[in-house]
Amino acid sequence: MATIIKSYEPTFWDKLYIPALVKGLMVTIKHFFRRKVTIQYPDEYHIPPEGYRGLHRLNKFPEGRIKCVACEMCSAACPADCIHIIPGPSPWDEGNERYPVRFDIDLLRCIFCGFCEMACPEEAIELTEIYDFSDYTREDLIIDKDGLLEVFELTKDQKYYSRKNDSQEPQK
C-alpha cells in the first residue's frame, strides 16, 4: 500500500530564517564557554582513562625477579599470534624455576585486545597506558624482553603521561 508523504510547508516564521540562525549560533556560543577538549598534542599529552590498553610491559617483583614463568598461556591465547617466547631454567635460586629466555611481541601484529593479560596466571604481562610508540622500521616495532621490562620501569607508578606533561616546558 502506498504511503502518501506530505512535504513540510514552511510557515512565515520559518521563512524569516533568523530564528534558525540564532538557534545554531547558540550551540556555538554554549561551547565557547565550556572546558576545552582540544589538546596541543606534542606539547601536551592526553592522559588515557584507567584500563586503557596500550603498549605491553612485563612486571617484576620488588626484589627485581621477573614475574613471567614462560608458561606461554599468553601466546596460546593471542588471536593475532604475535607473542613468541623461548623458555629456559631461571637463573635465580628463589622462586619459580622457569623463566623466559626470550620474550618478543610483534607490535605490528598485536591488536591490543588484552587477552594476554587475562590469560596470564602470574600477572606478569600487562597492557599500559602508553600509546605513542611509533617507529620507522618493522624490526624496531618488535619489542623484546628488555624493552618490555623497560616499559615496566617507565609505567610502574601509572603516571607516565602526567609526569611527561609536568616535565614539558610551558608553551608561550
Place this chain on the structure above:
Amino acid sequence: MPLLKIDDKEIQVQSGATVLETAEANGIEIPHYCYHPALEVVGSCRMCLVQVEGMPKLQVSCNTFVGDVHPDRKVDGKYDMVVHTQNDLVVQERKNILEFLLLNHPLDCPVCDQAGECYLQDYSFKFGNAHSRFEENKRVRSNEYLGSQIVINHNRCILCSRCVRFTQEISGTSELFVEARGYNTKVAALEEKPLDNLLAGNVADICPVGALLSTDYIHKNRIWNLKKQSSVCQDCSVGCNVDVFSQTNQIFRLTPRENHDVNGYFMCDIGRYGFHRFEEIERVTQPMIREGDSFVSFEWEEAIQETVDRLKRAGGKVAGVTSPYHTNETNFMLGLMVDGILGNLSQIDGEEINYPSGFRISSDRSPNRNGMNDVCPGNVDDLISDIDEQNIRTIYILDDGVDRDFDEVWKSILSKMDFVVVQTYRMTMLAQSANIILPGLAPFEREGTITNDGGRVQWLRPSLPIKGESRADWEILMMALKALDNNAQIFTDVSQVMKKMGEKIPAYKDVSFFNLGDKGLSLNGIASK
C-alpha cells in the same frame, strides 16, 4: 562367558577380565593413575573406584575381575556383574580422591612441563572440585636428580608408584623405591645405584603427572606448540615405534608409541636422545663436483647431467653400494640403476641388551639391514671379485652419514675407481673421496619403509622439512635413471616406488601406506591388529 553391565551397556567379557580393561575397550572412561597396562596392578591411587552392585563398598576397577556366578545369584536374572561408573556415589568419591591427591600438589601448571598432557590436570578439570578446602601450608620439597637424565619434583608426585614398578618389572634394575611412610613418603633412588639404565627415559613418559621429568626436555617448550608425527626409531634394527615432537625445523623430543608386535609401550634412551646427533652436523645441501682438491657447487641439472655422462661412458659397468640406513625404496631404486654389481656399507654394531620384560636393544644398530638384503642384496666380497673380473671403474655409493673407519678392502675398492658418485647428507670420509656429491636427506627428513629384524615393514614418516637444495634419495636416483634412459618410469611419490618394488619383489607385494598404517606389516603375511 560372563555378561557384564557397565552403566547402560551390556558387554560379554572373557572370564578373568578386569572391569577397567573392559570399560576402556568399550569406550567407557574410568579415570586412573596407578594402573598401566604393562605393569603389575597395585590399586593404590583409588581413582578408578566404581560401584559394583552387591558389594558393600566401592571397588577399584583395575583389580576387580569379572567371573561367572551361579545362575541363582545373577543380578536381574542374567548379569554376572552390574557396575556403575557415573552415579552420585562414584562422582562424589572421585571428587574426594582428587581433593586428597591435590592436598600437597603445588598447582604450578604454568611452570610444569607436563601441563597439557597431565592426567591430574585433565581429571581435576573433569571430575574434581573447583576449590580446595585445605588451609594449612603445603609440604614443600626441593627437586632431586634420580639419575643423570631424570629429575623428580616431589611436590607434584602423587605416589602412584608406576616408576617404581617400571624399574622392577620392565628394566629389572630396581633403582627406585618408595621411601618412608605416611606424610614423609617419597619416591627415591638408591644412593649407590642412581637411575641410569638405558630405559630410564621411560619413567618420565609413564609418570601421569609432572613429577618425573627428563632433563633433556625440561623448560624447553610447551606440548601444544609441538607437532606430533608418528614414525619409527632409526637407531637399531628393532625399529621401535615412536612419536616425534617437533616445532618448525627442530625436534624437541621422542616418545614411544604403543605397538605390541615391536616395542610394547617403551623405547630405549639410545633412540630417545639419538636425534641430537643430527642437530649440529655440517650438512651438504648443494650438489657438488670435485675440481682439483676442492668441491664446487652446481645446480641439480648440471650435476645429474655430469653423473649420467660418466655413467654412460662406463657403459653399464657401474657398481652400486647400498646402505643399511636407507629406506627400502632408496635401495630398490639403486638396484634398478646398476646391473647386479652390488655391495653394501657395513652395519654398525653395538651391545645386544635384553631386559627381563622382553624389551630388546639389538646389536645391529642400523635400522634397515633386513630390508636392504630383501630389496637389493649384495655383499662386499662379491663386489670386489666383480670389480676385478669386469674391470669396473665407476661406483655409485648411497652414503648414510655414519662415520666409519675404512678398512683395507674399502681403500682398495676406492683406489681402483676413476669416478665415485656419493649420495649423502653430510661430509663423511666417503664423501670426501667422491667426484660428485649429491645431497640427500637426513634421517628425520626421510619418508619410506624400513624392515626391522623381525621382518616387519614399517612406515618411516618425515618430521622435519627438507633443508636447502637437498632432495629425497629415491628422487635423485629417479632423476639419474630418467637421464640415463628416456623410457624410464617417472615416480611422483614414494608410494609409487613402493608399488613398483612390490611388483619386482614378491615378498613386498602387499606393502603400501594403506596396509602399513601405524603398526606396520609383517612380511609373513599376517597384518597386525
